[in-house]
Amino acid sequence: MNPEQEDLVLIIDALNLFTRHFVAHPATGVNGEHVGGIVGFLYAIADFSERFKPTRIVVVWEGGGSSRKRAIYSDYKQKRKPEKLNRFYEDDIPDTIENRNHQIAILVSIFKSLPINQMYIEDCEADDVIGYLSKYKIPNDKKLIVSSDKDFYQLLNKKTIIYSPTWKKFVTSKEVSSKFGVSPENFCLAKSICGDPSDNINGVKGVGFKTLAKKFPDIGMPDSLTADDIVSQCNTMINDGKKLKSIIRISESKDLIKRNWKLIYLDTANLSASQISKINYNFDTFTPVRNKIHLMRLLIKEGIQTFNVDRLFLSLNHIGR
Numbered sequence: 001m002n003p004e005q006e007d008l009v010l011i012i013d014a015l016n017l018f019t020r021h022f023v024a025h026p027a028t029g030v031n032g033e034h035v036g037g038i039v040g041f042l043y044a045i046a047d048f049s050e051r052f053k054p055t056r057i058v059v060v061w062e063g064g065g066s067s068r069k070r071a072i073y074s075d076y077k078q079k080r081k082p083e084k085l086n087r088f089y090e091d092d093i094p095d096t097i098e099n100r101n102h103q104i105a106i107l108v109s110i111f112k113s114l115p116i117n118q119m120y121i122e123d124c125e126a127d128d129v130i131g132y133l134s135k136y137k138i139p140n141d142k143k144l145i146v147s148s149d150k151d152f153y154q155l156l157n158k159k160t161i162i163y164s165p166t167w168k169k170f171v172t173s174k175e176v177s178s179k180f181g182v183s184p185e186n187f188c189l190a191k192s193i194c195g196d197p198s199d200n201i202n203g204v205k206g207v208g209f210k211t212l213a214k215k216f217p218d219i220g221m222p223d224s225l226t227a228d229d230i231v232s233q234c235n236t237m238i239n240d241g242k243k244l245k246s247i248i249r250i251s252e253s254k255d256l257i258k259r260n261w262k263l264i265y266l267d268t269a270n271l272s273a274s275q276i277s278k279i280n281y282n283f284d285t286f287t288p289v290r291n292k293i294h295l296m297r298l299l300i301k302e303g304i305q306t307f308n309v310d311r312l313f314l315s316l317n318h319i320g321r
Contacts, residue, residue, distance in 0.1 A: 008054050009138055010052060011130055012147075014061045021040025034103075038302065043307075063122045072259060076199065109298055113289060113298070119283075129271075141159065146165060154266060188264050189225055190212050193260075204246075230257070234247045
């Protein structure tokens with residue numbers, strides 16, 4: 001898929017993209033308050049829209065975390081490193097967390113003035129909403145997901161690619177296979193075995209992607225494997241006299257791997273019927289809005305005077321037409 005030549009649905013992992021601009025963009029308003037998260041996000045929208053000309057833009061916010069995932073593993077995401085705040089200002093801007101939350105609230109208001117489909121599903125992670133949209137709501141549409149979150153690699157296929165704001169390039173099935181030795185179809189399984197320290201998900205000790213790719217070549221193939229398949233291969237190796245520590249540890253960790261799978265796999269298991277209904281309703285009833293006056297008033301109120309509003313609106317001209 002070439003998103004520069006074909007129409008597609010642009011799906012943005014909102015907090016992921018916002019945080020990148022919040023910690024790196026130095027813009028301030030005329031009142032001296034930091035507004036880099038707002039300005040950076042809006043210019044990113046304009047850039048993506050100009051370049052890829054999506055037929056629809058969906059911005060998905062975090063819904064406060066998933067109670068279902070916490071029920072599976074109470075320590076899920078409990079020991080995450082504190083979020084980096086804006087590195088340009090440090091102590092010069094007081095109440096930086098308050099400033100961050102304020103900028104997010106302003107962006108939410110701004111998007112209501114634009115032809116952008118905004119989603120916030122309570123008690124739910126943005127990952128699960130994006131996974132549902134990709135796999136079930138619009139499986140046959142061409143999609144570009146904007147996020148640096150590797151959990152989305154499992155969604156890669158002929159209809160779906162990823163743009164990483166961190167790497168500033170596309171992530172395709174071919175690139176994932178080359179970099180990790182694991183196919184997108186088996187990326188969730190591999191991560192369930194290796195764990196994810198950023199989310200406080202412990203994996204099998206001493207086992208990484210390179211070990212998996214070397215010991216289990218099938219994990220690099222497009223056919224999906226299960227935890228049972230890998231453990232069965234381990235048991236066969238052990239019976240054949242290959243008693244390597246990594247193989248033994250994997251064979252003894254089936255329950256851990258299956259637990260991690262439930263946390264990482266993007267499907268409907270971590271969504272309630274009510275949440276799915278809300279996603280469908282939001283998507284199906286969305287009507288594009290273009291209210292330049294309201295947007296300009298919001299920007300003026302925040303002291304943002306140099307942002308190119310005309311460019312933003314022009315870039316979104318093809319949405320909903």
